[in-house]
Amino acid sequence: MSSPSTRKALRMGLKDGAPFAVVIIPFGLLFGVVATEAGLNVIEALSFSVVVIAGAAQFTAVQLLSEHAPTWVVLASALAVNLRMAMYSASLTPHLGGAPLWKRAIIAYFLVDQTYACASMAYTKNPGWGLPEKLSYFFGALAPVCPLWYVATVAGALVGTSIPDGLALDFAVPITFLAIIAPMLTTGAHRAAALVSVALALGFAWLPYNLGLLVAAVAGMATGAEVERRFALAPFERVPE
């Protein structure tokens, strides 16, 4: 496993993953703070980050839990946010599908926006790589990203309990989500999906059990797909944040 070429791939992965620390640390801190604001303790916040390891879905789940949405609505909404992970999985399979099952399971666990972005770019740029180099690169790229997510969550949860109410932290979640959404609005289909989703979420806000959210999400998804089909937009390769 340890040849000069795999060691080089590992170092490249570390180097490509490292800049994402700038995103992971504040985002993890914020999750820890928001989780404690919602009444979670440090262990519960950390469990979220270790078990789920997906920022946007974790924020979604905590927000809906604090609104006392039914458990299945929380799960359906947060899993819908994570559906893109299936795309990542499909896209890396030609490269990593030959690895033993236990390694593929570990890769799947660490398949997040940042590691996917690194790997898909590096595998395209280095067509000469075999499976050992590709695996080394992936593990290199996750090392500076994923452990920081846990550490930052704990730090945020510890700080969160001591933040005074005057800081208007209620609005940290909307601002974070808006900041995640805005850069995704790259095509007319994406903008149409988001607009329909907003309109229906507000229009159906009176539905019980946060069902308005699911109605809006399904309609938004269908709108995006239909606009893309009708206007034959070029297939869009999502660039993760």
Next chain:
Amino acid sequence: MNLPIDKTALWTVIIFLGLGSFGLRFVFLGLIGNRTMPEWVLRHLRYTAVAVLPALVAPLTLWPSATDGQPDPARLTAAAVTLAIGYFTRNVLAAIGAGAITLYVMLWLLG
């Protein structure tokens, strides 16, 4: 703010969301292998995030719980700035920073 989160619900969500997220990440890599998904499935998957997140955020933005559901000029301005900065710079952290600064400035200005 309001009632505490039920512990059973919390742990149910943590465990099943973890299993479900792992399932989504493992489905092709571990189970389906190299088979490709039908085009119409991919077409819908591309819009999941932009369909779910705006639906979640719209009521929170327009009717914040901190103001008992009354639209709040400071929070609305902060939301608009966040959206604009995120849209034009495509930088998530810049958008969060700009939104937070706007919120505090507006809260301070409006007393």
